[in-house]
Amino acid sequence: MANIDNTKIVIVATDGFEQVELTTPQKKLAEAGATVHVATPDGSDIKGWDKDHWGDVTKADLKIEDIDVAAYDAMVLPGGQINPDVLRADASVVQKVKDFAATDKPLAAVCHAPWLLIEADLVRGKRLTSFKSIRTDLKNAGAEAVDEEVAQAGNLITSRNPGDLDAFCNAIVDAVSSNRDRAAA
Template identity: 45%
Template sequence: MSNLAGKTILILATHGFEQSELDVPHAELKKAGATVHVVAPEAGEIKGWKHTDWGTPVKVDKTLDQVSAKDYDAIVLPGGQMNPDTLRGNDKALALIKEFFAQGKIVAAVCHGPWLLIDTGIAKGRKLTSWPTLKQDLLNAGALWEDREVVTDKGVVTSRKPDDLPAFVAKIIEEVREGRHERRAA
């Protein structure tokens, strides 16, 4: 994979994230040379969800109160049903995602993660994909939903499901290497 030395990526999650949707980007982005921080509303560990039961805990590197988008090149939003639904109710989490977007930095969401793009207003007018059951939510929010493995719209990267993670991570790496993106208001 491409060299991301000197790049820093934030993965925002809380309890109930889909295990592979945090673990795979975390491992692959680190392998590509990036510094990767897992950030959550709470300190300590957060527990993933693996298929039909709780997965493996993941160490939280920093809490929401300890981070700012200015210190990162991209934010990754794993899915799972519980994780993004919980984060949607957290004003600090939504503000952080908006901060990344406003600074032209990469915002990447997989599976149910695009729910957060609705609540931040990022979805409106953008080409996106997601887990199929979010299609109507995204359309109602003004997104242009596409049934594709990975969809990118000016630095906003979305993907459908865990099977699509290799393409999702490859696109994140490509976008981070390109740098900031000019974005028109939706």
């Protein structure tokens, strides 16, 4: 895995995120050298969902509305059914995702989180993946939906489920590293 020292990554989530889809990227991206912040709707700590029951509480670092998109090198959207469904109904969150996407920096979504990409109208004409139950949603929004561990389309990085998290995290690190190398050239 590449080293991404001196980079900042924000994870956007609310209660009901799939536990490992937040904690695994948080850990692996930090191990690669990034400073990782968790942003929530009101800046309060959030509770995960662990397969079939409520999971652990994750500390929040800031409110989603306070994310300075220019200050972050990547944005990560964990899945679960509850988390992205709640977030996509919040127009200010959807706008923040759109604003981040406009920077062309890596925007990564796993499992059900591509719902946020759909709501932000970012998927049309893109080759993306997701949890199997929302692939029709991707197709209906104009994406080419594939069943692959990781699918990348421009700055968008998507994965299917917790079993893909190693590949998902590696793709984020590689994309952040490539962006940094391009910026330094």
